[in-house]
Amino acid sequence: MSAGGHKVDAGMMTHEEAIKIIQDAIEKLPTKKVVTQQDIQDFLDD
DSSP states (O other): OEETTEEOOGGGSOHHHHHHHHHHHHHHSSSOOOOOHHHHHHHHHO
């Protein structure tokens, strides 16, 4: 899985690092999306 061009390997990453990558990816998107804690959890669970 990748987000915003970053390779995401949940096994090698802390929860905080994952959230930061997600937030960084969202900031680069042309449209703003409000991300809830549930959205982040769903992303991490994939």
